[in-house]
Amino acid sequence: MHAKQFFGITVLDKNVKAVGKVEDIDIDTETGDVTSLIISLNKGLFSNDAIEVEFENIDTIGDYILLDTEIVKEEEVEEEDEEPEKVTVEVEEE
Template sequence: MRAKQLFGITVLDKKVKAVGKVDDVEIDVETGKVTTLIISLQKGILSNDSIEVDFDSIETIGDYILLNTEIEEEVEEEAEEAEQVTIEVEEE
């Protein structure tokens, strides 16, 4: 498989939950081997737009990329609370 064929493949964690899609790869210039996948996350997972996954974390590659690790979701309520701001106005 060529590196460019990895782009856009859906990535699933070990619980077969969709994580996102391959957006980029890092290649070791000395060996020419892919070392890291950059995955664009689906909305609602973690707080970043993308994550890096070590190539050793990949279980299988085919129509999907299956990881041998679990990607945990951030609790959405915590994210919402962090975005809320309360402003108190004093009346004279």
């Protein structure tokens, strides 16, 4: 696979949840090996948040890149921290 073929590939975490697309790659100039991928996160239209994923955290490369780790977005962490809303349900007896 050529380096330019990495750009734009959708990246999935270990739960097969789309986390973003490959934006850039980091290459060791001495060996020519890919050391990490820079992934732009799926956050919003004008968001430019990105993370760096080490090459050893990549499980499979093909039509998608599958990671062997889970990527948790900040907004998901905030939602999990919130207490669930309590709901009361009334049941009519017949």
